[in-house]
Every structure is written in structure tokens, then in C-alpha cells.
Amino acid sequence: MVKLSGGFQYSRNHQRITSQDPASGPGLFDGNGKLLGSASSPIQIWKDGDCIEQSSTDIWHSICASVKAACSLANVAGEEVSGLGFAATCSLVAVDADGSPVTVSWSGDTRRNIIVWMDHRAVKQAERINSSNSPVLQYFGGSVSPEMQPPKLLWVKENLQESWSMAFRWMDLSDWLSYRATGDDTRSLCTTICKWTYLGHAHMEQLNEKNSRDMEACGWDDDFWEEIGLGDLVEGHHAKIGRSVAFPGHPLGSGLTPAAAKELGLSVGTPVGTSLIDAHAGGMGIMESVPVSQYEEKENGKEAICHRMVLVCGTFTCHMAISRNKVSIPGLWGPYWSALVPEFWLTEGGQSATGALLDYIVENHVASPCLANRAAYQSTSLFELLNRILESMMHDMEVPFLAALTKDIHVLPDFHGKRSPIADPKAKGMISGLTLDTSEKQLALLYLATVQGIAYGTRHIVEHCNSYGHKIDILLACGGPSTNPLYIQQHADIIGCPIVLPRESESVLLGAAILGAVAAKKYSSVDEAMKALNAAGQVIHPSEDPKVKKYHDAKYRIFQDLYEQQLSHRSIMAEALS
Template identity: 45%
Template sequence: MSAQEDLFVGVDVGTGSARAALVTCGGEVLAVATKSIQIWYPEPHFAEQSSEDIWTAVCQVTKEVIAGFDIYRIKGIGFDATCSLVAIDKQGNPLSVSPSANHEQNIIMWMDHRAESEVKRVNDTKHRVLDFVGGKISLEMQIPKLVWLKNNFGASYFDLAGHFFDLPDFLTWKATSSSSRSLCSLVCKWTYLVEEGGQGRGRWPRDFFQQIGLSDLRDEQIGTDVRMPGSLVGNLSKEAATQLGLHPEVRVGTSLIDAHAGTLGMIGCNAAGASQNFTERLGLICGTSSCHMAVSEDSLFVPGVWGPYFSAVLPNMWLSEGGQSASGRLLDHIISSHPAKELFKDKSLPEITKELNEIVANLGAGVDMINLTRDVHVIPDFHGNRSPLADSERSGMITGLTLDTSEKNLAILYLATVQAIAYGTKHILDAMQSHGHKFSCALICGGLAKNALFVQTTSDVLGIPVLLPQELESVLLGAAILGATAAGAYPSVQEAATKMCGGAARIEPRNGSQEFHRRKYEVFLKMLDDQMEYRKIMEK
């Protein structure tokens, strides 16, 4: 790092924490800070947060990462966050979304599943906008949540509302006072419609809103100023600059959803022998849940896969987005709910996971280790199936259970679950490739990228190399790329990604694993079919 090199801040708000990183123009992460954020669960299937709590955490972690640096070297800041719905009243204050009437709780989280009946009504319309979300809108998206608010709080609720933000756009609003929206958030989660040949010009589908009971939702509440990710929102407001510990000349980039920031932060990675064609790279962002990102030059429609979304990550390219509603969260659940967890005493889940990886390795090597799960099969849809079945009522399945409560039994079940998540990814990859996508490698980031067993298993199951970025903080790097582009350090986010993403390790599929995984994947598909048969029998 040169003495006068420009610096950029990337801020990521995930499910359970706010994080910030200080990043150089060349993509080197100099400092990272993390602060937990609160989640409320007022009723079953409800998950809520507070925008004030989140902004306080954002300010704290930003101040922490810039401590000791000359703030006038910091030229730009970018934000990403989970795709959660934020309600703000006309005075700019939090507007409660909670049945508890607690006004602090003004965010319906992405994983909140309260809108079960509303999502069915939305999908029953068969409207053209649903083609851009794989044929069915998800509970994780904002439109069903808005219908729920209307149905449960009445039409007067919309009279009180000044803004409904996606959480990433709330952060740029707090930073600049600009109510501009990111095209990423709107096309991915709000049914903002950009069609092939539209030259990037979009519109709100007013006829669709009429059909689902949102005719009184005003454009200014959901966005009229729509911008490309990485484009300039404006400078920090004086108030926000003071809160963040920065100076008001810092430029703010248009935001991204967190998984999309992870895609941007690793899509330009270099690895020996790997194609540099962005369209041949499947991006895996694996944390609490998993997202499967693919860009294409043309709009490719894949049933059960969200998109295609215009310019959702890279300008003038189409994004397809698959996903698994529970991955890291599922592994934590499998560990926490097994009787053998008590044998690990007071160790944290990451510590237990590390020990389970060691137990698995000690039980066998290579193909022998893989074969430990030949009689244990898992369907990982414990929180519904996001892709490619797009069925929120899907549930998890395990076959091969015994009365064994030992550490070994937990290790085998854990390994079977790691494999099952990889089979879910293969299911999504197969759907994408059957509709025009072609992948020569996968890139992986997020918390599960730090789990070597998970990474190797993913490569084994997919049958293609997995590129593991040297900079594991891909999401934070992607956020910083937004700030660098907005500040003019690079002419486009593509150029910034190529220059800032750095190198990657290449993990190849292990020899001898293909036939075992082919057979287990066959069982996986059979179990998916069987679950539907069980449902039909019980509905008779």
C-alpha cells in the first residue's frame, strides 16, 4: 500500500451482524470490524429487526475500521445488506411492522415467513412479472410482505408510510438523505420490471399491484429514482459523516443485496487454468442461507430460479439467482439438535464444526470417508425449497437414523448434511444448465467457504473446480467496490472487480468420488419425489 493510496469502506449488514472493512484501491482488506444486531421473533415464522439498531451498529463498525487512518484518504463507501423490508413513516422515523406494536421493530426480515397466504394470492395471478422470479414469487421477497401489512394493519398503514425500503437502500438513504433505489433491490425483490430490449428502462407493474390489492401503494414510497449498482448516490450528509466518523466529501455508491455484493467481490478472481469469462462462473454465496449466482448476456428464464434480472450485479448483463433457504443455519441446527452436542461441553458451534471435520477425517480418507454416508440420506429443505422447486412448504427429510447418540453418529449425520446441501446446489446447477447457462467452475464465499470439507464436497458433487478467493471477505470487498466505483477510482464495477478481486485457490473434484455421488444424488431426487407422494396420500 502506497502512502497516499486512496481507501474505501465496505459495509455489510448480514442476518445477525453488521460488518465493515477498510479496503485499498487494489483490493487489500486492511481492517474488519463486526457488531451483532438484534433479531426479534414475536410469533412463529416471524423475524423482525430495528433499523435504528442496525444503523447504530453500522456507525460503530465503520468508526472501528478507520481508526488510526487519515480519514481524508477515504474516498468512497458502499453498502450491502440482506433483502429485508424496512418501513419508515413520513417524518423519517421507524414504522412498526410488528404484531407486538413495538415501533422499534420496523424491519420484516428476509427469512420471515408470515405471508404464507399472501404469497399464494400473488402467485395465483400468473402475472407476467412472475416469469422473472422463476414462475413463483418467494416469501422472502417484499411484495407478499407488503400485502400482509395491508391485510393486517389496514389501508391506513400506507397513509402513515413515507418509504418502504429494501435494507440496502435504507442504508444509502441514512448515509445521504437520498431516496434513490438500487436497480438490484427493485428487480430482484420488488417486481420492478425490466424486459429484454428495454435498454435498462424499467417500470412498476401497476396492473399487477391492482390485482393483489396494492393499488394504493404510491411510487414515491417504493422508488422513482432508480440507479445502477456502483453509480453515485451522492456525498455523505454532514449528519451521517459525523455518525460514521468520516468526512462529508466521501462518495456513496448505489447499494447491492448482500449475496450480490459477494458475487461482485469474487467474480473477477484469477486462478490458473480458470476461464475469465464471467458467464461461465457460478457464484456460491454460502452463509446462513446460500445463493447461486450466474450472469449472462441474454435473458435466460429458468423455472424455479429467480430472474433473469437486468443489471442486478453487472451493468447490462442479466442475473439468474438460485438459492437454498438454509445451509449454514441447517448445519448449525443438525449439530444443536443432536444429543451428542452435550459431549462437546461449552464449545461454540464453529469449534464443534471444526472437531466434527476432524472426526470425519479420522473415520476415513478419500473415497472411504465419502462412503461413511452410504446409508444416511438427507433432504436439506428444513426451511422450504427456494430453488429449483420454489416450494416454501417443502420440508427436510432424513433416512438412516438409529438409536446411536455418539459423536461418531453426529459426525456422519453432519457429513450427510454437507453432502445434501451440495446435492441441492447440483439440482440448481442442472436446472440452470438445461436452460442455457454453461459453467466451467464455481466460486465460493461466505462463512461456509472457510469449511474445507464443505468446499471439497461441493467440488466433488458438481464435478467442476471450485475457486476459493484468497480474500475470503468477498461480500465486504464487493461493497467496497461500489464505493470505489462511485468515487471514480474505476470507470465501471466490471473494471473494479477485475482489478480488486485478486487471486484464488483452485480445488479439483477428487478422483473416485463421482460414482458414489451419482448414486446418492439419484437417492436425493427420489426422496424429493417421494415427499410429494406422501403429500398426495395425506390429501386424499
């Protein structure tokens, strides 16, 4: 199920805010950023090898149903909603001049007009784009990913000529949702900068000249599009990919159109804010969630936010850190100007499979069905059951600390490629230390080693950022895996930083709600809304036991060695086949 979210705000006797996410439910928030209610609706997805597709029509219908359900469950009338914002996965949507779907599928099925973010059909196109050495690539750590939009667009042009000629608009999913709701084709700085190669700093220069936050799209590098074979997208002042671009939260058009308002069960003209990518909405919903404590006291004013890294955990993990000054880091995406917090530079790292990897490891083990049945019988999650098994093993085996159970098993978690700080979509997962054991205890060890492998990947990203000028010493985490105490404690111990969890678990929804709040002018800026609506919850501290640090330092070296071995093996086999 794809993750989507939209935020909308409403008032009764006091201010309230709402946001929408069919994966975890549209959420209604009050003026203090507290979640009041939610609902959910499933979304169809088609998978065929590297091709993963969805339907914008299906997604819109799901959104309309879940918005109405959320309002009903919270006992809120549609006319009480005062603002709406959308966030969605960075998936590519194709529509014709009438707004009807244009297929992006080999099947020709017109419903399938979305190439999902994790689709890897465009690996070869990405490689060709990266070989161009365009100056644009310096804002993507030196290379674009096949998960970004230029490679996907190039794939469609080269493989689906009829669809290419029919498409009138190519849009990020969250921008399409905003467009579907308002009829305003203004794109978000977040989506265009992070996934389309729009140069936000060019936007900044125009802002300085004209003092406007709603600008014509001046950040497209036409030479780049011409060089990679997509020069036709430059035509009509970039009409197909975005003539105008605005800050997230900027009010779009005249708000909800009559048709969209009727479908959503809301009022005509309800303000809608320019969108965010879902992970970035999570960043906006948590970035200011640090408690007033020693962590903030040692920092000065606006620089405090520059010491933080946000981990938005889900199917994959997105790592986001911001800075006042431009920091270029090889292997990490960015720096992106104003893609998350206005007038700050965003550095973005990521792991392509984290929550999805844990699901894969657990569900494909022979002991999984029995464990799943027991978890259901005990009304708990399978992961909680595995955590209990590990605690029992630690005591039975008399190991000094839980992490030490995995001294003989090591996992390189790149099962869906390596995103950062080394961009290698061809990377594969590796497991060292397997035996013929098929017991529940062996599954628990494999699960723990996988969690640790994911955390070593995050440590690699944090260390890489700090080596290039960031000063990250606090992590903020949100999303499904972050609610797992073992997952989050292993991350704290391995990275050596305290990790703050938000008061409200649905940070993506809250970030989307902030867009609606700003569009409805409940707050003068995104910064003000974040400070008002973000709130800290639990703080997880790293272990103070020096033996724990020594242990993880050793496993971290093995984590790095596994990838080096893979590169060596790849070279050996390439030579053999040459």
C-alpha cells in the same frame, strides 16, 4: 445477527477502500482489494414463529459504532475515506414521512420496523400473488417467494392497517441505509429487480433512448400492483417504493449528509454508491476471481464470465450466474437485467437454509455440548473437530473414501422450504437412516450427510441452469461455510466442477467496497473495479476417482427420491383431511 455491509474508500499515500459489515465487521481495503482491518457490532433481532423482525435505528447505530471502530483499528482518519457503499439482507423497512420507524410487528413496538428476509409470515399472500399468473412472474421462475417484498407488503396491508397508512416509504434495507446516509431516495436496480418485481429490461430500453445511467423508475408494472391489491403503491409515480432507480455504484445525492457524516465519523460529502443485496455484493466481490489458467484460456473474452456460478454461502446459499442473452429458467429467479453486472442478465438460485441448517443439526444433537467444550479447550471450531472425527472414522472403518461413510444416511436439506430449482416454501427437511446411536461419531455422520444434501441441492441448480442454456463449468465460493475444507471438497466432488476461493475471505465486504470505489470515480465502471480488485485464492478440484462419482450419483438419485416421496406423502395426507 443479520449480515450487512457497506464499502468506503480512502486514501493516504496510496489508494485504499473500506467496507462495513456488522456481522463480520466493517473492512478496510487497499487499492489492490486487500482487507486491512475490520470491526463488528451486534444487532438485535426478534423471532416469534414465522415472524422475524429488526430495528433500522438499532442497525444504523451499530453501523456508526463499527465504522468508527474499524477506522480506529486500521489507524485511518475519517477524512481519508473517499467512498462508501452499503449492502444488506433483502429485508423490508417501513418509515414515515419524517423518516421515523413504522412498526411491522403484531406487538406494535415501533422499534420493530423491519421484516427480515427469512420471515415467512406471507406464505398465503405469496400463493395468491402467484395465482394471478401475471407476466411479471416469468422473471421469477414463475412464482414469487414469501421472502420477497410484494407478499410482505400485502401482508402488512391486510393485517396492520394503521402501519400501512402511516408508512411513507417502503425500502429494501440496503437502499434505506444509503438513503439514511445521503437523503437520496434513489433505489438500486439490484434490490428493485430481484425483490420488488421491477423490470430492468424496461430500464434498459429507456437507457438506450436517453443514454443516462440515473433514470426515473420506468420498470414498474402498474397492472401487477393493481391486480394483487397494492394499487395504492403506484400513486405519486411510485413514491413509496421508488421514483428513481440506478445501477449499483451510482453516486447518490451530494454524498454523506452533515448529520450522517458526524454519526459515522467521516467527512461531509463522501461519495456513496447505490447499494446491493448482501449476497449480490458477495457476487461482485468474487465474480472476477478466477486465476489466469486453463479455465480462462479456453474461454473467449467477455464470454468467460458466463461460464461461472458464484456460491455466496452463509445462513443460506445464493447461486448466481450471468449471461449475455436472456435465459428464462423455470424455478429460478430471473433473468434480471443488470442486477449484478451491468448489461448482463442474472439468473439466481438459492437454498433457504445451509449454514443455518448445519448449525441446527449440530447444536440440537445430544453429543454437541461435549464436543463444543472439547473444541473450545483445543482452540478450534466444532466443525473442524467433526472433520477430524470423520477422517479417523474413514481409516478405522477402512472405507475407500470419506464420503462413503454416509452410505446409510441421507438428508433432504429443505428444513426452511425449497427455493430452487423447485419453488416450494412448504417443503420440509427429511433424514433417512436414523438409529438409536447418540454418539459423537453418529453426529459426525449426520453432519457429513447434511453437507452432502446441501451439495446435491447445488448440483440440482447447476444442472438445471445448464439444461436451459447456461454453460457453467467453474464455481466461485465465498462466505463462512466455504472456509470449511470438507464442505467445499464435498461440493466439488458432487457437482464435478473446480471451485475457486477468493484471496480475501470477506467477499461481501469487498463487493460493497467496490460500490464506494465506483461512486468515488476511482474506476469508470463496476466491471473495471471488479477486475482490478477481485483476486483468486485456492482452487479445489473434484476427485478424479470414478468410484467417488458413482457413489455421489447414487446418493443424488436418493436425494431426488426423498422429495418425490414427500410430495406423495403430502398428497396422501391432504386427501385424508379433505
